[in-house]
Amino acid sequence: MTAPKLGHPASIRDVARIAGVSRQTVSRVINDHPSLRPETRDRVQAVIDQLHYRPNPIARALGGSRSRTFGVIASQRTQWGPSAAIQGIELAARDAGYLVNTTNLASTEPQVIRDALALQVEHKVEGLVIIAPQTRTLDQIDELALDIPYVLLHSRAQGDEHELFVDQLAGARAATRHLVQLGHRDVFHLAGPQEWIEAEARMQGFLTEMIDADLPIRPPILGDWTPDFGYHAGRELARFRDFTAVFTANDQMALGLVHAFRDAGLDVPRDVSVVGFDDMPEAAHFWPPLTTVRQDFEELGRRCVARLLGGSEGEEPAPLEPQLVVRGSTAAPSR
Missing domain, CATH: 3.40.50.2300 (Response regulator)
Known part of the structure; x- marks a missing residue:
């Protein structure tokens, strides 16, 4: 089987045409539908691999029973740290075929936090990342007892299986x-x-x-x-x-x-x-x-998505080690 040279990124139509199946069949392979025969699945997957086809995550979310979406609840995302963490999560989620839906917290009031969580639930997110640097916000989230996978990008020193953070x-x-x-x-x-x-x-x-x-x-x-x-x-x-x-x-x-x-x-x-x-x-x-x-916010995002996908279950949680970068603003004292 030889794939034609395409002048554009491969589409689901290209995969369906070369594999000799319908677009619906390709979609079922992408979403791991159980009704497919193994030989059909293998043939379609071979074409996907050969064309380096990357499914449109929006189409996957709309076409399947799963949302393939992670939620992020962020406080003060205009600060460099939270905004960089969100960017790292978005990059890692995209590589895993997921979308990211972000809700910003305008304040730390309990009702604002509950409304943000309700909005994420409405989007049927499969996991949640909470970037809320204030102790009051995290205390409110603890009281709500979330029943979906979630990660806290902070440490409050008492130890929590949901925590993932830079030391x-x-x-x-x-x-x-x-x-x-x-x-x-x-x-x-x-x-x-x-x-x-x-x-x-x-x-x-x-x-x-x-x-x-x-x-x-x-x-x-x-x-x-x-x-x-x-x-x-x-x-x-x-x-x-x-x-x-x-x-x-x-x-x-x-x-x-x-x-x-x-x-x-x-x-x-x-x-x-x-x-x-x-x-x-x-x-x-x-x-x-x-x-x-x-x-390293990119690595933090990767670990965060891996945790939500269950890829780090059973591992001992360990903080990321930061790195001192020495430049020109420090020197020995002159006096």
């Missing part, structure tokens, strides 16, 4: 340790909002590393993730000059911080070193390029 504590410790090993003793931490689980974990990682190094601890500055807050904090810090380094809980606040230091006449990293967290795409193009902690 925020380890990432924060690596960032702080980097500054300590460079010789910095006077280090500030610009933290995120403390109702966010990641912000709390990153702050704890900073504090733990400073305590282990027997260094003085300054009270963390509680921020809101935005570059504007980083700029405001940087202007205030620059008035005192009693520190040599700052570990910020995300790259966006680090951007504002570096801007403020430069406006105040401070050089980064000669006068003050700055470390961020996330490794957003722009971090490599800050000036100076930002030392930061990278989270």
Whole structure:
């Protein structure tokens, strides 16, 4: 059997014509319908493989009894972390032949959360990913006792079979340790909002590393993730000059911080070193390029989809390890 050269991606019509069957038969092979004879199934599958045909996931969802759709409930998806996690899930789901339906949470009110879950159920999702960094939101979801497969992309430290996450504590410790090993003793931490689980974990990682190094601890500055807050904090810090380094809980606040230091006449990293967290795409193009902690959101999405598909059942859940990326915003203190 020799397939013709196609000037376009193979369609279900091409598969049906070459295999000598109807489009309905091809659809049944794609959806693993039990009524097909093995020889028919094998012949059609051989054509699918030869043409590298990829079924349209929308058609699969409409034509079969399964929705082949995963749901995502996300809070604050405009932040880099949640948005990157959603992108990773969408890529992995597409590779598995699934669609992703995302519902954004406008607030953490119980009724808003219940409405979001009801909307996902209406779409007959086969699994659910919850990207809700606030403890209050996750507590509300616990009370609802979901009866479909779901994954929480956060850790609340007490252990949960549904959890899948990047080790925020380890990432924060690596960032702080980097500054300590460079010789910095006077280090500030610009933290995120403390109702966010990641912000709390990153702050704890900073504090733990400073305590282990027997260094003085300054009270963390509680921020809101935005570059504007980083700029405001940087202007205030620059008035005192009693520190040599700052570990910020995300790259966006680090951007504002570096801007403020430069406006105040401070050089980064000669006068003050700055470390961020996330490794957003722009971090490599800050000036100076930002030392930061990278989270592998593509791998997180792959593991998330595998968990929903049951591919990781029985495995011991283990967090993803973040990676410290050293660039030009850190150096040994000049004084």
